[in-house]
Amino acid sequence: MTTPPAISDVSRRRFLQSAAAVTLGFGGLQSLFARGAMATPASGDIGLGFGPLKPDPNGLLDLPEGFRYKIISRIGQVMSDGLFVPGLPDAMGAFEGPGGTTIIVRNHELDPSKNNGSPYGRGQRLAGRLPRAKFYDAGFGGYHSYGGTTTIVYDTRTETVEKEFLSLAGTIRNCAGGPTPWGSWITCEETAETASDGHGENRIFERDHGYNFEVPASATPGLADPVPLKAMGRFMHEAVCVHPDTGIVYQTEDRHDGLIYRFVPNTPGELRDGGRLQALSIKGKLSLDTRNWEKQKVGIGERLEVEWIDLDDVESPKDDLRRRGFAKGAARFARGEGMWWGALADDSPASAYFACTSGGRINRGQIWRYTPSAAEGKPDESKRPGVLELFIEPNDPGLVDNADNITVAPFGDLVVCEDGGQDDFLVGVTPEGRIYKIGRNARSHSEFAGACFSPDGTTMFVNIQTLGVTLAITGPWESRRTG
Numbered sequence: 001m002t003t004p005p006a007i008s009d010v011s012r013r014r015f016l017q018s019a020a021a022v023t024l025g026f027g028g029l030q031s032l033f034a035r036g037a038m039a040t041p042a043s044g045d046i047g048l049g050f051g052p053l054k055p056d057p058n059g060l061l062d063l064p065e066g067f068r069y070k071i072i073s074r075i076g077q078v079m080s081d082g083l084f085v086p087g088l089p090d091a092m093g094a095f096e097g098p099g100g101t102t103i104i105v106r107n108h109e110l111d112p113s114k115n116n117g118s119p120y121g122r123g124q125r126l127a128g129r130l131p132r133a134k135f136y137d138a139g140f141g142g143y144h145s146y147g148g149t150t151t152i153v154y155d156t157r158t159e160t161v162e163k164e165f166l167s168l169a170g171t172i173r174n175c176a177g178g179p180t181p182w183g184s185w186i187t188c189e190e191t192a193e194t195a196s197d198g199h200g201e202n203r204i205f206e207r208d209h210g211y212n213f214e215v216p217a218s219a220t221p222g223l224a225d226p227v228p229l230k231a232m233g234r235f236m237h238e239a240v241c242v243h244p245d246t247g248i249v250y251q252t253e254d255r256h257d258g259l260i261y262r263f264v265p266n267t268p269g270e271l272r273d274g275g276r277l278q279a280l281s282i283k284g285k286l287s288l289d290t291r292n293w294e295k296q297k298v299g300i301g302e303r304l305e306v307e308w309i310d311l312d313d314v315e316s317p318k319d320d321l322r323r324r325g326f327a328k329g330a331a332r333f334a335r336g337e338g339m340w341w342g343a344l345a346d347d348s349p350a351s352a353y354f355a356c357t358s359g360g361r362i363n364r365g366q367i368w369r370y371t372p373s374a375a376e377g378k379p380d381e382s383k384r385p386g387v388l389e390l391f392i393e394p395n396d397p398g399l400v401d402n403a404d405n406i407t408v409a410p411f412g413d414l415v416v417c418e419d420g421g422q423d424d425f426l427v428g429v430t431p432e433g434r435i436y437k438i439g440r441n442a443r444s445h446s447e448f449a450g451a452c453f454s455p456d457g458t459t460m461f462v463n464i465q466t467l468g469v470t471l472a473i474t475g476p477w478e479s480r481r482t483g
Contacts (some may be wrong), residue, residue: 088466090175148167
């Protein structure tokens with residue numbers, strides 16, 4: 001198997017020279033159209049989004065009038081490299097590819113207990129085709145680390161898949177992640193498993209897990225070098241997003257008592273060069289519990305000035321990074337999950353949006369907005385601190401039921417993937433915080449995951465996780481620009 005090219009020096013220089021000029025899937029959503037101030041979410045306005053959902057005759061995905069979907073990938077299909085499409089597709093990023101194509105890098109949330117979706121087939125018979133050095137962790141007694149990423153090269157004009165191949169091997173529970181402005185995908189392991197877990201015949205792993213890995217958005221089939229980004233911390237990672245002007249990476253943690261982290265790289269665009277890991281704290285409110293479970297400690301729309309606390313021992317062999325950070329004054333969050341960088345209106349600053357799946361009085365989710373300082377990561381940052389805002393907290397599963405992956409759409413709304421207990425929806429959120437439905441999983445109670453848009457803005461890609469399908473959704477997306 002051919003190794004894909006490394007992230008090019010040209011791409012990194014372009015990022016450093018003009019960091020705001022990014023591809024869609026990270027950005028590329030330069031024209032964000034909806035306007036207005038944040039308001040408490042309202043229900044019932046059926047004309048707010050794209051109109052009511054129409055039942056799908058095939059019983060898979062209900063969409064508004066004028067929209068349609070196509071299954072572009074399914075678990076167990078043979079890919080271009082001869083391996084099988086793995087199961088449990090999760091977060092994705094879409095990048096501009098050669099000849100007007102879209103490159104989709106897709107996570108797979110597989111671990112040793114979920115080997116029915118292995119890319120290597122029954123008995124891992126195809127694993128021997130790959131060089132052992134291309135596995136981050138080959139495991140004991142066979143190839144146990146089934147997670148990783150796959151890459152799809154898709155032409156939105158012909159609506160065809162040109163290539164599909166494994167692009168990272170030997171990791172586990174690749175849940176969410178985030179695109180970078182220099183043309184790569186950071187994939188995150190949602191685990192804290194170590195090589196010392198289990199003994200003798202019960203030992204599974206050769207290496208510790210709980211790291212981030214960088215995968216080039218390449219149209220050339222091959223496996224990325226499996227280099228763990230250890231300075232970014234070892235914990236139950238969920239998602240990341242990148243500040244395009246500084247290269248700072250924000251990170252969520254999928255724990256009921258998790259933190260929000262910031263990684264300040266030594267060299268912007270070169271994450272392997274190391275850097276400082278910090279945790280978000282609220283000025284004047286050390287160790288604030290933002291979950292609002294027993295008491296509304298943070299109000300909807302409340303703006304809180306932020307400071308960042310340095311963390312040490314970031315590889316955290318005891319898996320206690322979040323507890324040590326909280327003890328130093330970091331704020332606590334309720335299962336930080338999806339995260340995306342963007343702006344929801346032409347006149348609003350770009351921000352890091354992130355979902356907390358079990359936040360709020362009834363544990364059904366919150367979405368937060370962090371607007372960085374004009375001096376983000378610099379010595380005088382404390383004079384002009386960044387601001388954290390509770391964007392929405394519906395406390396109504398009819399509006400949002402456990403927000404998970406999120407993205408910023410070309411038309412200036414958030415798109416939220418639900419991971420709730422009953423019907424799961426794709427949900428739109430306007431800049432004012434008003435909520436509407438985009439799609440409904442009509443076949444199962446499986447979560448949506450990985451929503452992202454093609455660089456040309458015509459197509460939204462999304463996964464239905466336990467069904468193991470990746471969908472391309474097209475329709476009058478542009479109608480929301482003046483909606």
